[in-house]
Amino acid sequence: MSLSRSSAIPRSALTTMAASRRTVLRGMALSGLAVGGANLLAACGGDDDSGPSSGSGATVKFGINEADGSGPAYDRLKGMADAYTKETDTKVSLNAVDHNTFQESINTYLQGTPDDVFTWFAGFRMAQFAENGLITDLSDVWPIDGLNDSFKQASTAPDGKQYFVPVSYYPWAVFYRKSVFEKNGWVAPETNDDFMALMDDMQGKGITPFAFGDKDGWPAMGTFDILNMRLNGFDFHMSLMAGDEAWDGDEVKLVFDTWRTLLPYHQADPLGRTWQEAATAMGKGECGMYLLGTFVVDALGENGEDLDFFTFPQLDSSIPADSLDAPIDGFCVAAAGQNQEAGKEMIKWLGSAQAADAGNNAADAPFIAANSGASTSTYSDLQKKSVEVVSAAANIAQFMDRDTNADFANTVMIPSIQEFLKNPDDIDGITASIQEQANSIF
Structure with a gap:
């Protein structure tokens, strides 16, 4: 038996989550970003192969924090990229990097020649990049059908603008x-x-x-x-x-x-x-x-x-x-990405129910989709229970390394x-x- 669409996180629970973080973020003095340490993420940027900015024949560069062959998480992201190419005839240049290297190199990556769209997280980590001008304002992308106002708030930085598109969450x-x-x-x-x-x-x-x-x-x-x-x-x-x-x-x-x-x-x-x-x-x-x-x-x-x-x-x-x-995962557009228009078009699609379904159909283990219109037919009992538990929670944190x-x-x-x-x-x-x-x- 699959979950009904009404089983997605209720507005009240997500509003509590978003409002709590917004209150904290407004009082934070966001620090500057250090440059150094690890090299730029492998295979990122450098080549001007972006093609047309949008439409048929365009190319968008997509940086993901999962290495090729690393398991279901990689399979889901690769499945979404493939589906986007099939749907729009937009070439997706996939840059797959193992999770820890991606995390350790992200500051240098965004200040160099990054991919157009990249995987990232809600919370302080998103807001910090927004404050430092490293990610693109996506306010014109919102609203996204199937992502309610609470998810929009989770994507909002202290300046009131959206810089993030959610795709999944997990407790x-x-x-x-x-x-x-x-x-x-x-x-x-x-x-x-x-x-x-x-x-x-x-x-x-x-x-x-x-x-x-x-x-x-x-x-x-x-x-x-x-x-x-x-x-x-x-x-x-x-x-x-x-x-x-x-x-x-x-x-x-x-x-x-x-x-x-x-x-x-x-x-x-x-x-x-x-x-x-x-x-x-x-x-x-x-x-x-x-x-x-x-x-x-x-x-x-x-x-x-x-x-x-x-x-x-x-x-x-x-x-x-x-x-x-219960962290929220999703995507941002790098401010230094070469193809802003194509990046925005892709990231809006990535927030759709169609994208979530494509990712889950490509992997043995589906994620819990943020979009309420996504199919739950492949959800395990564990995921159905996860939806219920997160829905019932009075307060949701994003995890220490995302909340501070x-x-x-x-x-x-x-x-x-x-x-x-x-x-x-x-x-x-x-x-x-x-x-x-x-x-x-x-």
């Missing part, structure tokens, strides 16, 4: 194998006491409760996010991301202290393990659970029929467990969290260091 939650839970008589916990009892029982049966890998630096941010939202609330979390709260205050120290008590329930030595390797450990039944996004399915090479999830339980009785990370200053996330928080994972008893020293660096960035 972060605690995933587990249904067969493993059934075999051991376990059920999804409803309270923190249930949660602790479940983890103790897993350990007693020789199963590590949580798969955990942070070799790439960003996955552990999800753990910080959910603990902060559960212990200090959504508003505090967003204010902290904006640099308006103290990183060396009691609230943040409580987050790290709580995390420290949970570390013995996680796989040891996470800095030597990628998120895919951690997912494999859960897939094999070596670990009982994994806090991650629904993209965990991609690492398992299956459609998720044996997977289920629950949202992280309440930790403070005064703070409801109704907030979660990019320099702060990458140069301060990644090494700081990794230092905490190596030395979890030095909370005072770690939080003091974070605050000192935050003072210079914010």
Whole structure:
């Protein structure tokens, strides 16, 4: 049974998400972008092969953050590019780069000779590029049929203009194998006491409760996010991301202290393990659970029929467990792209139901489309549940590295969290260091 179109995220939930971020963004002093480090993304720009600006025979360059052959995420984007060429007779020059290289090189890429259209994210990361003039105003592209006003707001920078077109979203939650839970008589916990009892029982049966890998630096941010939202609330979390709260205050120290008590329930030595390797450990039944996004399915090479999830339980009785990370992915047009007109035409099509369907039909694992008109016939039970859970959430965050200053996330928080994972008893020293660096960035 497929979801009806009315099962897409309701306006109320997305409005809450967008309004919360807009409030934060307006108060932020967006930092300048550093140039350097990695080389320009491979195969980007340089050749003036754009052809006509639009119409039959035009060429648009499309930069994506998935390497050729990397799995369903690449297949979906390639499928969308192929469908656009078939639909419009516009040649799409695809520049496929692995995810981490794309992330690390994005600043240099946008200030060089970038592709016309590129994959990116909603939140601070989009707004920061808009403020620095690195992405194109897409206000004339909106409205896009099937993307409601709330998605439009999620695409809006502090200047009130749109610079982003959403294509999909996904929640972060605690995933587990249904067969493993059934075999051991376990059920999804409803309270923190249930949660602790479940983890103790897993350990007693020789199963590590949580798969955990942070070799790439960003996955552990999800753990910080959910603990902060559960212990200090959504508003505090967003204010902290904006640099308006103290990183060396009691609230943040409580987050790290709580995390420290949970570390013995996680796989040891996470800095030597990628998120895919951690997912494999859960897939094999070596670990009982994994806090991650629904993209965990991609690492398992299956459609998720044996997977289920629950949202992280309440930790403070005064703070409801109704907030979660649910990042929105989509596309921007690079301001330095050679073919602005063709880029705008393509990006509007990429936001359509037709584009979402083309992407999902090209991959074994479909994404959850932002466009309410997209077909849900290929959605798994996991994705249907994802739609329901995100719809029911009172507050949605975009994930730490999308909700805060990019320099702060990458140069301060990644090494700081990794230092905490190596030395979890030095909370005072770690939080003091974070605050000192935050003072210079914010």
